[in-house]
Amino acid sequence: MTDTLPGVLLLHADAKLADAWVRRGVVPSYVVPLPGWTAIVPADHTQLGAPYDDSLTVLANRPVPTRLRTALGFFVIGDIAVVSAQTRGSRSTPRMLSWAPGHGADEMPGFPTLKVGQLAEAAGLHEGDVRAVTRVLGARTGRPVERLQELMKVLALPGAAMLRGEGVKSDLEAVLVEPDKSAVGHFEKVARDEDDMRAELREHS
Template structure:
């Protein structure tokens, strides 16, 4: 089974992305790549307790402020490819695609579904490349990690090599960013209070 992995590409500078990561809970590497800033988890574990202790799902689901967009997230979670497109604009809504070998797009998503045109627009490539992107998404014989590599290539984006285990540690310009302890404590406090409220409602 393919291990969980993630590459997040943001149209912002490394300083702003670093500050954003410090306000989260996931240790991650920041790498400047071809006009984008790449984010790759530094390991499997976030700094928060279960069920929020897995770095890939935490980064995949983390909202991205408008100042860091456009952004594209390419992830493998539980042997499925997950794509999240964050268009530019203050009111822009993320779009999701969950993709499974042998099936293609599968299951409901928490937001509107990614369309091939969304990928082309956010990646900034020409519309003539749209059929190539559509062809990759139709190839249900691909493994999840193969789909991500082929899609990144079809979109003309950098950083596909950073999806390989351990590759980010040797990438040019890579810097490890640790989350701020105050941010982690604040997150734990909020989630603990939410669990307590849910338990109270359940028992009432």
């Protein structure tokens, strides 16, 4: 049992900017300064109704403002590992790839595909280091959390242990940030409006 959920979003921004961004969202999270990055680690599920109660899915899908990018996300959602990337020059929709035991890496339906070279470049690796990333994602054995931890290590990214909840609460610089009530209320309204619109479209289709 850990005090966090199995996900880490790394932002190329200082902790103060990351803190403000978390407050404007709906996912209670630890904000943890790391060398060269700030980690956002979901601490609990949201207080919204399904399907927006799943903090990992909500955080993986949330667009990151340009000033906080590059943003790299590593999440265990259900039985699969999900990797997301948003770079300064990219659109607001995250690029994604998934990994599943027995299957290996694959695209995420509905999202722009995150290619291995793009992931390596976003992490700051040189072209020659892409082979190690390909090897990790090409494997078909192991558990999603183990595969993500290995991937973060070959990408030379900090925070891999946080996927298991290790070292988060014990980090003296880690701060638990709760979303502002106004941000949660706004999200709920937008979600309701979208649900109503979809229902109306179904009625007239």
